[in-house]
Amino acid sequence: MHSGVFHTSYEADMGLRPMPAQRVRLALFVAAVLIFPFFASNYGLNLANQVAIATVGAIGLNILTGYTGQISLGQGAFMAVGAYSAGLLTLRLGLPWGVSIGLACVITAAVGVFFGLPSLRLKGLYLAIATLAAQVIVEWIITHWTALTGGTEALVIPAPELMGERLNTDFRFYWVGVTAAAGTALFAANLFRSRVGRAFVAIRDQDIAASAMGVNVFHYKLLAFATSSFFVGLSGALLAYYRTIVTWERFTLETSILYLAMIIVGGLGTIVGSFLGAVFLTLLPVLIGSAGQALQDAAPGVAGLVPHIQQAAFGLVIIVFLIFEPRGLAKIWRNVKDYFHVWPFAYRR
Amino acid sequence: MSIRAPEAARIEIDDVSLRFGGVTALDGVTLELASGSLHALIGPNGAGKTSLLNCISGLYRPSGGSITYSIEGGGERRIDRLPPHRIARLGIARTFQNIELFKHMTTLDNLMLGRHMHMRGGVLDGGLYWGRQQREEVSERRSVEEVIDFLELQAVRGDLVGNLSYGQQKLVELGRALAIEPNFLLLDEPMAGMNVEEKESLARFVLDVYEEWNITPVVIDHDMDVVMEICDRVSVLDFGRVIAVGSPDEVRADPDVIDAYLGEEAHV
Incomplete structure (x- = not known):
């Protein structure tokens, strides 16, 4: 029985994963992610790709809402900006997909900063309503600026190519999605153990004290909008290249709320929570759907109710989490780790 | 020092x-x-x-x-x-009458925030956490540890300040202001x-x-x-x-x- 882990340098103590158990868990997870596509069905890979893209978007939203405390209802709009920018840059200017995605992220970051300007004066619910304006305005522009976006017509873009291979199967796209999700998670984890990330969290916890400690609050709020929107744009751009069809219907207010639900259910202000929330809310309707199909023979009436059950379950899940574990799946995961930390004993430390 | x-x-x-x-x-x-x-x-x-x-x-x-x-x-x-x-x-540093700490951050992070103005790293430095950024974080950690030693806060270094007692929170707030130099x-x-x-x-x-x-x-x-x-x-x-x-x-x-x-x- 070991009595603890003792670091003898600040570098080791300040590491991203300072504990051996954390490194083991991470290695196992990485191995599972690498092996998964060779055993999974096409459908399984399809879901995995959706989860990877949602993880990027959820981490993006968590940077702004969970870590910096600026509630945003504009997630769908920012994803739309990413998706349409990436698609149009490829279609109209013929840019390679990697460049399009990079530029799309930067464009979304700029749009995010613009719609973040009200955060200078507005907080909480008032800011949420101001970001709702982003949602409405962007949706309106996409559906009405037909010459640029094709309006309500879908935008069809070519599947991306990598080293001569077209990434048009779920198996091939999986590697792009997973790389993006892992990169985003690593970037965010690093960010929140260093200077800028601390300033973000300080603004969430006590913005007046943060300003009295030398943090330029307005500057950092806009920086949070930029950083968050960058990754949300990445998520939108990935979705565009994954589906190869971009329509505004994927980026409505419903999307914004779905992503807010992801980070609430997953855990506000945690990276692992963003991932768990993305997994949970991507798979929940799928599980209900397949449960409905399984019951088709036993209870034929149930299949017709599945869409309604999916809607209701979404609301129910949020309420249940808010009541029983407001800190989300990340907190449940933490409790599990704490339990095994001193297992078989029941106490900590 | x-x-x-x-x-x-x-x-x-x-x-x-x-x-x-x-x-x-x-x-x-x-x-x-x-x-x-x-x-x-x-x-x-x-x-x-x-x-x-x-x-x-x-x-x-x-x-x-x-x-x-x-x-x-x-x-x-x-x-x-x-x-x-x-x-x-x-x-010019200050503390507040009704403790205004960042209560979901650890004691250490509260004090590190006090070093904010003495650091330079931006979003990209933080996200990549390579070379210069890591060296900066470590050297500022050293300065913060001096404040922790002075105020005898070693035991609560890693605790969320929201969980500390009133007296300890007052000390952390003093430490955060001191970290500003x-x-x-x-x-x-x-x-x-x-x-x-x-x-x-x-x-x-x-x-x-x-x-x-x-x-x-x-x-x-x-x-x-x-x-x-x-x-x-x-x-x-x-x-x-x-x-x-x-x-x-x-x-x-x-x-x-x-x-x-x-x-x-x-x-x-």
């Missing part, structure tokens, strides 16, 4: 008024705070002490008058129109709500900050006892006006101060 020695500095408050609608919180306050003495600002509840502090640290903008800040050999500048973060960067340390009722032992221990820290770290504290309190013991220059505010300035003994004998604290008949 990597925390640098503070510079000799001076805050000159000249005829500062502050009005909220029809309420006059400060009424022509003129006061000078300079390095080299331990200042106290006392006065009954509602006298305008915290309002004055908020004006100095930029949270309130005075309705009239000026506040000038000068560093020895560095020229002087008006600070009453500067935003709070610029004032902090000039070397200020020239002035404005303490807003640092001893409020403490028992005698805690007050004594905090008073020692304040004296050490002054004598060992050469940082100039300005202690605000309505409780005269402790303040009179440790400070050597006391200013008394009442109804938004300065009614007395001087050594503790001079102030204690001042008839206006006795009026303000005890009522008119006490000295008859």
Whole structure:
């Protein structure tokens, strides 16, 4: 029985994963992610790709809402900006997909900063309503600026190519999605153990004290909008290249709320929570759907109710989490780790 | 020691008024705070002490008058129109009457936030956490550890400050302000709500900050006892006006101060 882990340098103590158990868990997870596509069905890979893209978007939203405390209802709009920018840059200017995605992220970051300007004066619910304006305005522009976006017509873009291979199967796209999700998670984890990330969290916890400690609050709020929107744009751009069809219907207010639900259910202000929330809310309707199909023979009436059950379950899940574990799946995961930390004993430390 | 020695500095408050609608919180306050003495600002509840502090640290903008800040050999500048973060960067740190810590951050991170202005890393540096950024984080951690050692906060280094006791939170707040390496340390009722032992221990820290770290504290309190013991220059505010300035003994004998604290008949 070991009595603890003792670091003898600040570098080791300040590491991203300072504990051996954390490194083991991470290695196992990485191995599972690498092996998964060779055993999974096409459908399984399809879901995995959706989860990877949602993880990027959820981490993006968590940077702004969970870590910096600026509630945003504009997630769908920012994803739309990413998706349409990436698609149009490829279609109209013929840019390679990697460049399009990079530029799309930067464009979304700029749009995010613009719609973040009200955060200078507005907080909480008032800011949420101001970001709702982003949602409405962007949706309106996409559906009405037909010459640029094709309006309500879908935008069809070519599947991306990598080293001569077209990434048009779920198996091939999986590697792009997973790389993006892992990169985003690593970037965010690093960010929140260093200077800028601390300033973000300080603004969430006590913005007046943060300003009295030398943090330029307005500057950092806009920086949070930029950083968050960058990754949300990445998520939108990935979705565009994954589906190869971009329509505004994927980026409505419903999307914004779905992503807010992801980070609430997953855990506000945690990276692992963003991932768990993305997994949970991507798979929940799928599980209900397949449960409905399984019951088709036993209870034929149930299949017709599945869409309604999916809607209701979404609301129910949020309420249940808010009541029983407001800190989300990340907190449940933490409790599990704490339990095994001193297992078989029941106490900590 | 990597925390640098503070510079000799001076805050000159000249005829500062502050009005909220029809309420006059400060009424022509003129006061000078300079390095080299331990200042106290006392006065009954509602006298305008915290309002004055908020004006100095930029949270309130005075309705009239000026506040000038000068560093020895560095020229002087008006600070009453500067935003709070610029004032902090000039070397004026503060604590709050009702603890305003970042309660979901650890003690360590709260103090590291105090180092914010001395660091340079941007979003990209932080996200990549390579080379320079890691070296910066580690070297600032060293400075913060000095503050932790000084305030004896080692045991709660990794705890979320929201879970700490009231007295410990007051210490963390003091530490966060010290981590800024200020020239002035404005303490807003640092001893409020403490028992005698805690007050004594905090008073020692304040004296050490002054004598060992050469940082100039300005202690605000309505409780005269402790303040009179440790400070050597006391200013008394009442109804938004300065009614007395001087050594503790001079102030204690001042008839206006006795009026303000005890009522008119006490000295008859």
